[in-house]
Amino acid sequence: MSRPAPETRIGVVGAGLMGAEIALVFALGGMHVLLHDRDATALENALTRLGALLDRGVSRGLYTADQRATALDRVRPASDLASFGDRDLVTEAVFESLEVKGEVLAALDKACPEACVIASNTSTLPISTLGAALSPERRPRFLGTHYFSPVSRMLLVEVVPAFETSPETAAWTTSILESIGKQPIAVKDVTGFAVNRMLHAMLIEAVRLVEEGVATPEDLDAACRLGLGHPIGPFALMDNVTSGLCLQVQEILRESHGERFRPPALLKQRVAAGYSGGRGKPGWLGKA
Numbered sequence: 001m002s003r004p005a006p007e008t009r010i011g012v013v014g015a016g017l018m019g020a021e022i023a024l025v026f027a028l029g030g031m032h033v034l035l036h037d038r039d040a041t042a043l044e045n046a047l048t049r050l051g052a053l054l055d056r057g058v059s060r061g062l063y064t065a066d067q068r069a070t071a072l073d074r075v076r077p078a079s080d081l082a083s084f085g086d087r088d089l090v091t092e093a094v095f096e097s098l099e100v101k102g103e104v105l106a107a108l109d110k111a112c113p114e115a116c117v118i119a120s121n122t123s124t125l126p127i128s129t130l131g132a133a134l135s136p137e138r139r140p141r142f143l144g145t146h147y148f149s150p151v152s153r154m155l156l157v158e159v160v161p162a163f164e165t166s167p168e169t170a171a172w173t174t175s176i177l178e179s180i181g182k183q184p185i186a187v188k189d190v191t192g193f194a195v196n197r198m199l200h201a202m203l204i205e206a207v208r209l210v211e212e213g214v215a216t217p218e219d220l221d222a223a224c225r226l227g228l229g230h231p232i233g234p235f236a237l238m239d240n241v242t243s244g245l246c247l248q249v250q251e252i253l254r255e256s257h258g259e260r261f262r263p264p265a266l267l268k269q270r271v272a273a274g275y276s277g278g279r280g281k282p283g284w285l286g287k288a
């Protein structure tokens with residue numbers, strides 16, 4: 001854990017929406033990254049996507065052509081975990097399933113060196129429960145690092161220690177995240193951590209306002225953008241991430257925190273009727 005930040009060797013497992021960009025932000029921060037996915041096509045697509053994202057960034061003046069080339073060069077695909085034996089920090093961003101994540105964490109525990117810190121990017125699973133998949137020796141070096149989409153633009157990371165995470169692991173991980181320009185905040189291991197609890201409290205209330213006929217989704221989005229300074233309104237956000245995913249998260253929050261997170265009837269009804277949003281599909285505001 002004592003290697004200087006730029007020399008930290010990074011691993012990422014799961015090359016989907018989140019994992020690919022998590023790999024990218026470390027590479028842009030000057031670190032070498034191994035990116036693994038069990039699906040070879042997903043891995044290949046992730047590298048293509050990162051190239052396109054960097055190209056757009058270059059044309060908008062966010063990165064230089066040199067930064068683009070070096071960052072892409074620093075992300076290496078890994079067809080299995082055998083090459084993770086020299087990693088310092090490995091983040092898993094595989095499917096949101098206790099079973100899938102448990103298997104990946106157990107495999108990482110075996111593949112990674114003793115000093116390596118293992119992090120989970122789960123949004124809803126308790127970090128301490130995930131830690132049970134690891135050996136007792138690893139648990140002090142395991143924690144949650146919850147990134148936000150799109151990872152290359154959103155600076156926040158919630159750093160969530162599990163029951164047995166050592167203070168050194170939390171402090172070291174925080175400093176590595178700061179070194180790549182992220183803004184980590186410390187959050188206790190509670191369902192939804194901090195951000196999703198605040199977000200879904202607002203989304204639930206926004207849907208209730210529509211149920212009560214107080215205002216339209218379009219006007220409520222305008223209210224949040226123009227009155228509260230939010231970059232995107234709640235209904236555009238739900239269409240983007242899908243109302244189906246919001247419904248799932250609210251059910252999980254309700255189970256842990258009670259009735260205040262009960263999903264509104266209108267949200268359930270719209271999801272069941274196929275108005276969940278997602279790319280090109282009908283949502284609250286027409287086609288997302």
Ligand SMILES: NC(=O)c1ccc[n+]([C@@H]2O[C@H](COP(=O)([O-])OP(=O)(O)OC[C@H]3O[C@@H](n4cnc5c(N)ncnc54)[C@H](O)[C@@H]3O)[C@@H](O)[C@H]2O)c1
Nearest residue numbers: 014015016017018037038039042093094095096122123149
């Ligand atoms: N999408 C978001 O906005 C968001 C935000 C914060 C956190 N998260 C969390 O990040 C994680 C990943 O989400 P995502 O949206 O990137 O999902 P995704 O479906 O886009 O990607 C998951 C990837 O994991 C791979 N994978 C699955 N099982 C694997 C295994 N056993 N070994 C190796 N690779 C495996 C899949 O092939 C896929 O490419 C989830 O835990 C999710 O809850 C998502």
